[in-house]
Amino acid sequence: MSEQPQDLERLIHESLEQLGWSADAKGLADRVKRLNIGIPLEDEFSIICGWLGKCQLVHKLDQQQYPKGSGENYQVPDLLASFARTDGSEATVLIEVKYCKNNVMSFKPDYYAKLRAYSNLLNLPLLIAWKRWGIWCLVSINEFQKATKNYNLSFNDAMCNNLLSSLAGDFSYSLSVNAGVHVSAKKEKLVDVVETEEGRNESWHMVIDDVYFTNGNNEKIRNLSSIAQQVFFSWDLTEEETHTETHVTLHNTCKESSGLFAHMALTRILSFHSREDGDIHWRSHLRDDKAISNISEYRKGIEENMRSGIVHHIFGIQPANVPSFMK
Template sequence: MNMILGTQMTKTDDSDRLIQEVLSEFGCDDDPKKVADKVKRLDQGLPTEDEFTAICSWLGKARLLHKLDQHQAPPSSRDLYQVPDLLAEFERSGPVLIEVKSKTKQTLSFTPQYLDRLRAYAELVKMPLLIAWKHHGIWMLFDIQRLTKAQTNFNITLGDAMKENLLGVLAGDVAYKIASGAGVRLKQ
């Protein structure tokens, strides 16, 4: 049995047809088997950066999503710079850097040292820096300037990240979850 979007799929169900109907509602012509395979790979534990890249790619407004190599030379450069996870360009933006995080706490936190190294890299290449945060399956994308200093670290709450979310504006927005035993019927 396959798990697709939180549902168990058997060989006898019509999930491919249902996925195709949902995709056509969103204006996509993707093969439902390919989409099901992509979702299955996500469910099997893709790295967070790859999951974010796949989602932005599927939403259709990304011109470029490039995973940046984390290998820096010379080793001493790691004291000054932290290479973010992605370089991206969307239809409604110039190039941006994106640091991808997956945390389940209600607050996302960065040490000042880590944040300084990320900012130094962004300044070096003269690009804005965004943070992509996955919280229990919900993705948010916000400007690093939205982090505020707490006692020591720089933080953003889940509520503030949702208010500042740029994901829909830059990459597009689709949210759905099919519960176990549920079906989708679309009338034309």
């Protein structure tokens, strides 16, 4: 049995508003399921935009249209967002949020035309936020190309024209090999000894007497800010133990360097701190953003790690085709 949504009442109410209060049970159940998939995706992207630092405002657009016939000509996108530009100006855009596991996202001609018609009506750029493999792309609808019938965009082209860095403040970084966090525990008292075929098992009372970090040169670092420490919660670290007569030390280190987008780090850090199985409940973070606020200014933490040698590269990704509204 699938888990019941935590805000089922809200989903039911919104479904009834969209379908009408006389909706049949099957229609209502189908709409609730669709909203439970779509709304969390919008919430996730909204939080990511706000957390990355350049977004001044993002909110959902009410998609209950009137008059009734307007739906034949216009498709209201999911979000409206305003981003601060480096020159002091603002970029206000419309965003349609999508999840597509295929390599190509395809829009039917009428859906594509209605989205563009709404964008033209408000004279605002229309962007598509696409999630695949846990990676978000934000790309202009102008990047879609007409195939035989539909308008298509490959994930490769979306990544090449991703605006999430230049518009919202996303970036990628690489952790240095050997960078890690180390916890040393002193043996205080031997409690029990069990002899087995595999060897001798000892139980000790222990006290943690040291916690330190290392960079790519295996240099010990002790004065690392709390936001800089979050980088270790975003990475898949390898666990190892070393033993001496007096201490046991747990080493959590990076054994292989690769790139990670900051927006992906947010998901990993939230998952680590919540220690909950399953997907993150993004809607709850919209209602109470304490956990998000605790890891704000993440870029400053990564820059601190760069100076310490824990991070060895920071990349700002620029789109191959810069939309006219960003020039």
